[in-house]
Amino acid sequence: MxxxxxxxxxxxxxxxxxxxxxxxxxxxxxxxxxxxxxxxxxxxxxxxxxxxxxxxxxxxxxxxxxxxxxxxxxxxxxxxxxxxxxxxxxxxxxxxxxxxxxxxxxxxxxxxxxxxxxxxxxQNRRFDSDFLAVQQALESGKLGDPVEIESHFDYYRPEAPDSPESSRYKGAVYGLGVHLIDQAVSLFGKPEKMYYDIRSVRNPGNPDDYFHIELFYSGFKYILKMSHLVKEPYPKFLIQGTSGTFIKYGIDQQEDHLRKLGKKPGEEGFGEDPEASYGKLIYMENGMEKTDILPTPLGDYGKIYDLLYDSIVHGKPKPVSNKEIETVIEIMERGVNGANPKVLTFTVEDEGIS
Structure with missing residues (x-):
């Protein structure tokens, strides 16, 4: 059909x-x-x-x-x-x-x-190659239990002319943070508490261009960071577990291939991660330290349409649930409203919207 x-x-x-x-x-x-x-x-x-x-x-x-x-x-x-x-x-x-x-x-x-x-x-960035690599590393079991996960969107763009936008909803949290928050929520659901440091560091008159958000879950925390003043990039993802570490540099290539190279999905090499950016899994096994290089899975933003098609035509659960939608919005909305920095307890309960 x-x-x-x-x-x-x-x-x-x-x-x-x-x-x-x-x-x-x-x-x-x-x-x-x-x-x-x-x-x-x-x-x-x-x-x-x-x-x-x-x-x-x-x-x-x-x-x-x-x-x-x-x-x-x-x-x-x-x-x-x-x-x-x-x-x-x-x-x-x-x-x-x-x-x-x-x-x-x-x-x-x-x-x-x-x-x-x-x-x-x-929420297309659930199908970023770097995020798929994180899921693969977690599912391998080689990291043990997660202790801390860190996720970044970093740039070096020191110029920040006055913005015509003044709304608290038009800054980095709602623009890019929505992706990082959704990735965390898709993996672990609602956090118990949230820490926020959200501000404009380049031009105080503009909407936020920097955030450091920590989502606290039982036994571990998930750190989300974004800044326009990072000259030397952090890892895109860093996971510390009870048995090892996963580190991944470099962002998903789909956007660059589409915008800068004019490549199209389905073409040879589209979205492929360079080997130099493959993730590294360093872990202990039987008292010995081991290192695995994990080839990056191929990302595909079109997958969200495939899953949505199955929901509409075949009645399968939709890929982004109502509970996830509400959770992501509460995390963002409470972060940009009121003073920063701050620590808050999560409040939204499932209202049974289906």
Whole structure:
């Protein structure tokens, strides 16, 4: 069965992180894209693939042949567009962040449940190659029990001109932290407590551009860090366990291959990690120290569409659960509100939204 897909938004998110993956999948067909303005030159290659562009949102929402709509617009529009899609009987995939507040998220989840529809965020970085390597290292059992896990998004971008954005929801936590938080939650669920240090270090007038967040679980903690002032990069991931250490340098290559090299998913070498960036697993076994070099698994952002297809067509659980959606948003929302630094106890209980 082929599922027809529509898009709201026709910017880099749509053209870089979504369409290349959908165009190589036979069971998902992009039928229409809604854009506020005509972009004739950009549209032409996609029109040749049979995609229709519309400039009236109702024309997209009223198309009964479209089952799923992906929202790739500015963050502050996600809630309103998602609500409109659900009210027109569409399943919805929302680019991150899913919403700014837990209240908005719960309203959307309840509306979807009342109409037997699926809605979830596009948490594509669950399918980053570096994160898949972390899962592989944990599942090997060679690390023993985790004691501390550290995850980074670091850059060296010292210039920070005044930003037109002033909202607490428009900084690094909601922009990049959402990915790191979701990765942690996908592995371990709700933390017991959270420590936050969130600030703007380059230009105090701008939204946050630095965070250090610690999620405390029973027996271990998961550290999430992001900064624009890191000249010499940290490991992307570092795991300390009772029996050993896993260390992985270098970020997933999909974005660079798509943006800088013009490569496409399915092409030879797409997304492959260089051997120099393979993770190293150092552990004790029978009193002896051993070292394993772990070839990095191949990442694939399109996998989230495969899993979502199975949820819509075959009734399987959706890949990002309601509880995970609410957990990620509470961690972000409580972090950016109020004074920093701080330590908080997790509060959201499962409301049974299904």
């Amino acid at each position: 082929t599922l027809n897909v529509g898009f709201i938004g026709f910017g880099k998110s749509t053209t870089v992180f979504h369409l290349p993956y959908l165009q190589i999948r036979d069971n998902l067909k992009v039928k229409k894209i809604y854009s506020r303005t005509k972009k004739t030159e950009m549209e032409e290659p996609y029109k040749k693939d049979g995609i229709e562009f519309v400039y009236d949102l109702q024309e997209l929402l009223a198309d009964e042949s479209i089952s799923l709509i992906t929202i790739c617009t500015s963050d502050e529009t996600h809630y309103d567009f998602a609500k409109a899609c659900l009210e027109h009987g569409k399943h919805v995939l929302v680019e991150k962040p899913f919403s700014f507040t837990g209240e908005e998220a719960r309203e959307l989840l309840r509306l979807a449940a009342s109409r037997n529809l699926i809605i979830m965020p596009y």
